[in-house]
Amino acid sequence: MNRRDLLKLSGIALASAAPTTRLWAAPTDYQGQFLIQMQVRGAWDVASYCDPKLNKNGKIINNWAKTKGIETAGNIAYAPFANNADLFEKHHDKMLVINGVNSYTNGHNAGQQYNFTGSTQAGYPNLSASFAATLQADFPMPLLVNGGTFSSGDVIVPTRLGRDIETFNTLLEPNVSGTKQYLPDEDIRAIDNFRTKRARDNLDKASIAADKRFLEDFLIANKSFPNFAEFKRVLKSVDTTGFDMRENLNQQMLYALVGFKSGTSVSADTVINAFDTHSDHDNLHAGRLTKANNAIIFAWEVAKQLGITDRLNMFIASDFARTPWYNDGGGKDHWPIGSAIVMKSGVSWTDRVVGKTDDGLKAYKLNPNNLRRDDANGVILESKHVMAFGRRLMGIENDPLMRNFDLRTDGVDFKFDY
């Protein structure tokens, strides 16, 4: 199925089909859910995070474990490493930690693809894209992306905001500078009509699929969305005191949440890199985890300020994990069994850890229904199961779009939220 069909299927009016009647008003009354998918790229060390391991039989899994034990926040165990305590102590109530997730690969690209889409097949959309694609018609920037390992699945046009807040601010109202405008409104209207008609006429004549697609996207983008001013207003209203806004992940989170609040976006794909700590692991990994933790804390703080805490869903995952031992260079290498974290406020199934690994970070089989260890008849948790849960949580598992991206879980549905 090509994109055109997918767009039709999803109820999106193609520009060429109904260009004059489509109302592109901002969905100010949208009361649904928002999603932030967070890519922790390079493979995080879950044994120093949400699946903490102590050293056993003289084998050093973690240096911190030489002097410290495992900490617990609520019902969630975590490693006393980096600033983990800040995150877990503050937000354990919103966390569902899923341990023992097998990525079945040690290759970064394959691992990222599997963990962020639920499939190792190329072309599957990230969860963030899948969710946004089901709602995109009424949002000017339904999906915000920030690079990393992202696939749109060809079902949605993502939006990248750039890296500089000030620059982006100037784009929100392109005809305005301070209190003045560059062009009068009546001129803008005349020019918009001229531009739209030309593109529409050419769309009717175009015969090459890519040309058609470009013109369809152009026409959608050309619409003047009234809620960019609201984006600007909401952005100004956020109090970022105490947070380092030079940190890129903090900026990504801020844009995403402001987009949600102002009605421009419903989904965001955020990225933090450099977790591939083959050497000097403790030092380098702690630095990256600290930034990641701070950004998650920041996101929930902003969500609270904006009053959208109960509508925010966060899926955090990495390529896979790191070895439960150090290499000769003080680093940790690749290990296929890792974790994922789902965060949501105000639900009964958080403040919980599901999935289990042994002392050597090998996964036990689980009964999908009661989530208990079941060596005889259980199933090894995989990334596809986590993403399948993500689809269910976001209410898109039965969306027609998703039929084209079967996660092939063979009917296994882990009841993480029961």
Add this chain to the structure above:
Amino acid sequence: MIHTIRKPFTPSWVKSIQRLSCIALTSVLLAACAGEDTVSSSSVPTDPISSIASSVPASSVPAPASSTPAPVSSAVQSSSVTMVPPPNTNTGQCSNRAECRVTWPQATGCRDKGTENSLCICSGARCDAPTPPSSASSVSSVAASVPASSSSVSSQAASSVGGGLSEQAQRGKDFYAAQCVLCHGPSGDGGGAGQTSFLASITVGTMVSKTAISMPLQDATLCNLNCAKDIKAWLVGLHGIDTGDSSSDAASSAPAQSFQIRRSKAEDVYRRASILFGQGVPSVADLEDVKGANYGELKAKLKGLMTGNGFREFIKTGANDQLLMRGILGVDYRFWFLNYYPKFRELVEAEANRFIYDSALVSELREEPLELIHHVVKNNLPYTEILTADYTMVSHEMSRLYNYPTPVAKGRWVKGQNTGQHVSTANGLPSKDWNNSRLLDFPHVGILSSIAYLNKYPSTATNRNRARSRWTMYHFLGYDIEASAPRVNIDDADDSENPTLNNPACTICHITMDPIAAGFQDFNDKGLYRTGNRALDSLSRDYKKTDLYENGQTWYADVLPAGFNGEDTPQGEEPLRWLAEKLVADPRFGPAVVKFWWPAIFGEKLYATKSDEELVKQQEFVVDVAKKFKNSNWNLKDLLANLLMSDWYRANNLAGSGDNTEAPLTYSGNRLLTPEEMVIKQKSLFDNAGLYDANHSGAFGGIDSVNIESRDRNMNVVKMNVVKANSYRESCSIAFKDFDKPKATRSLFPLVELSDEAEPKIRAQLVYLHERLLNERHGPNAKAINEAYALFTKLKENAEARGNTRLIGNDYLCAGERNKNNFDTKFTFAAWKGVLVALSSDYQFITE
């Protein structure tokens, strides 16, 4: 130069697997070893135009000879050699590696130490492994294990030929045996450690197209659509898979559709190429000169555009989009410079602020490999030199680092050598001060030995250059070994005895990856050359503390030695230089170069399309154009010109029957411009880069090579707002400056004065603007001009209603300009300004 004293031992059977990978993982079975290209020239259309503009049902796509590899099946039938190791004769013999070494000096470990099952391991094999079979028999031995059908899974291929298989299924089986079995097991369902099943993709219907464009991973040109269907036919029968198709070859029965491509005119291609290569929008006279040019003339004209700084930036930007050299940020390698580059230390100490010098230096180091590529292309040198050049390019700051004999002016790049590194002492760092006796002879090997390349893909004590190996294969062989990474079963992840040598779950990739990694053995983790042991090696210090290390080693004894495709680097050869020569001689190199440069021209990755027919045509085109590239003595300008001359670039519309969305050509060379290309276009038309500069590059889809590594090619709201903001902000000033010039020298408004209100003049000026800005040619009474004239009139009426005759209205801005009274008495400036806004925010303006 000091060379390796002792190379690590490679057991012969490992070499046989490497040779197998040479065959199964590289090119065509026998051709890979014979140096021949078995893709029949007769199967490849020599005219790229006809390869697209055709009425082609899938079944009529000519099959490359590789889809019926007769030599393979004959090898299969004739062989009965097995690769299964002999009965274990050394079990229960060892409790540590030292014990093994008594019998087998080359032993690398003892598996299951001290148990009754212990055995000595020699680089992956038990130490009493047999002498390996020849490479041909190695292949056939694997092929021999491929089952013929579901009813004879255990039978040998030798006895199954003709055993009930259709001709198509037999072809598929034969090809599978030669190219697929190593990674996917004997029957497509994985089976062995490290092997992956792809049977599910048959069920969901993606197997054929994916195989046709990407398999075998090592040379995707080997298996076209028909070949993929052959394999599918065999596996469907073998496993009884219900595909939902009425046949295993459903696409073949699709009705033929007829399409004709309307090609862009010569002047249109020239215009687009001129922007692409940084020359800007050509003058009216230049475009007139190109009109009617035939194939040879146009190609020559296109090559004529490949010059100057514009082309330099095209090459460097296009190369960086792939290599991401501008993303090296780390500072730690510069601390190494303090110890090994005395001139660097002197300069740093002389600077009041060392970071200023650091920043200047790193900004030039990033450009070094890109400049080398440009140097090779600019001077029509064989493109292979980007990997084999025994020199580098040196800039102002680098000339000081490299102790270049003469100063290099800022902004200039010259061919030169790195003569700035000192040799270390045996147990310590080099002396602080410059000493000619300690000068090190740095062996340049194209971009592979550049500090930027090595730092973009740094190594560690355990990574051991594997990232460098991975990316080198990816960039220069078009082979993504990570994409071939099999599913790792944790139960197979036995790390106890050097798994990359001994565990099949790991060796499946490492036998290909590690010898190439070893090619980089002379460079340390940070990319400095032979920093250890009096410039003998770059081994990690931790490794040297182990009992594996012996003085004189240059590579790790527990990693496969340097080599390529099963061939070890000969003693006495510089490993990286030898590797580079092998890379450029590999049949994958040419197609990989096409793949590398495709996005710079087309704005899409190669094989981004989802149409099966188009994929196959594209694949055939790549084979063809890569051959021409090689025959041109690897002249990249010639390759680029051939890409531009192809219908992949020239098609601008289709005509014919059927639903065009299913046409074999789904995209053309016409595409959204990048921010860099928008700057070129704007500057050439307006002498104004506008908002497409670095500040807004990210918002318009550009990359920063660090966090954003791939371009966003889609049109979206933010990009549209960049377009709008640019036109709103800049148009007033641009129009004002142009009208401020004498009419004859204006670039935008040479046909009117602000006092002109007569319709014919206005229409003539509109025709001119449409041609210049939008590459549209209309008559004065054409529909497009009628609409533009209506816009002009409307904007003029709006201005009249406002009644403002000043350049800048009371409430409106004209960026950078001072106000002028009684400037717009006829209200035509407001109208022309608005027209300029409209045209510079038009869809045609941002595409070419």
